[in-house]
Amino acid sequence: MGNKIAIVNSSSFGEKCPGQLERLKTLGEVERFTFHIDIPGKELAEKLHGFNIIISSVTPFFTREFFEHKDETWIISRHGIGYNNIDIKAATEKGTIVTVVSALVERDAVAENAVTNLLAVVRKTVSAATAAKEGRWVERAQFVGRQITDKTVGIIGLGNIGSRVGEIFKYGFNARLLAYDPYQTIEQLEQKGAEAVALEELLIQSDIISLNAYVDQKSYHLLSDREFALMKKGVYITNTARGELWEQDAVLRALESGKIAGLATDVLEGEPVDNTHPFFKYDNVLVTPHTSAYTMECLRGMGEKVVSDVERVIQKEQPDNVVNTELFRGNLS
Incomplete structure (x- = not known):
């Protein structure tokens, strides 16, 4: 043959x-x-x-x-x-x-993109750049963002990529780093520079949440209405793992209520999607077409x-x- x-x-x-x-x-x-x-x-x-x-x-x-x-x-x-x-x-x-x-091949690329996309949302980079390109310079006061420095960042899944995301936030932005990962011991998480916490505690305390877990029966739709209700009002979320980690309708409800101040995602459940996907109607949501490894x-x-x-x-x-x-x-x- x-x-x-x-x-x-x-x-x-x-x-x-x-x-x-x-x-x-x-x-x-x-x-x-x-x-x-x-x-x-x-x-x-x-x-x-x-x-x-x-x-x-x-x-x-x-x-x-x-x-x-x-x-x-x-x-x-x-x-x-x-x-x-x-x-x-x-x-x-x-x-x-x-x-x-x-996984080591993708580690830096995916982790860097998780932070890159999050920064673009927090600092309203895309909207501001569009305004400048369209000659709307005088509107610049509309594009006031937030700083990441000294914020509390929660990493869901502190494995190969998640641990690199944590390093960038902790050592690049002086962030307080929380981690939830049921597949690692408290000692392993602490060795990676994070405070080991339960999922509920991470959701309650985090200003920024990064999803870096893989999908299995336990993590499928890990974040739904109950979990979003626990989060701070005005939380920022970045996801470069899998769209199946959250329940999409619950995300939409959290966006509508203002619970989520900004969302950056490189992954969607059921991808690829067309431009009718509901996430595209929100100015505070950045969707990229699964290009974190690119x-x-x-x-x-x-x-x-x-x-x-x-x-x-x-x-x-x-x-x-x-x-x-x-x-x-x-x-x-």
Whole structure:
């Protein structure tokens, strides 16, 4: 069987680092695909029939139905650090290795964007820049923002990226740093410079909240009406993790009531979305299209990882960051 490589819904791969795409082409036939987020598993399997290597973005969803209808697939290499869109159990049963990019590759890029987007909202940067561009300089008094220095910042999820966000706020803005992370001990959180608190305490005390947790059964819609009610009036929130961490209608109610003074998010539940999404009607909400990892340095590192995955699988070697490690080479023997 010849090597056929499918690049699925990953528009950034090979665009800024074309040499990586050329390396792939020396390994086999390469084709790009763009599928709707909700494409049925059977249809997705039919579209990718014959492709034994898949490089995938955060969408589409590789469901059990996909694996039940898909022919031989050696590997799905995620062009990113998460694998929520892949049924790992079904992939394992099928004999398909699933790999991800090391979280360290995205750490600085995503953390910096969490702070960048938050700053833009707090300082009303986009509105002020638009006014200047449109010749409305005399309106500058409308764009009075807030300072971050000495504020209390709560990080939900003080892991790889969250800990870097915390460092930036604490050491760059002299912020008091609170952290809620049920998967780490109090000692681990304190070693990262944070005060370990319960979620309720973080919500009550924080002037700024950064969402940096991953989504599982416990964290899905972690923030809803009850949680927003606990927050300070005029809280600022930044989210570069997942849109599923909050219940969207509850966010909208918190925006309408003024509970949320400003919101910056790089992620939305059900993304991609069009311009009818309700968040776009608010001047104090900044939405970016899941671009937190879009730095040259990060994209180069992500691309190198997936190309390395393909090279190693073809050579019957174990790639790095295998999710289902029990399958190493099992489907290649």
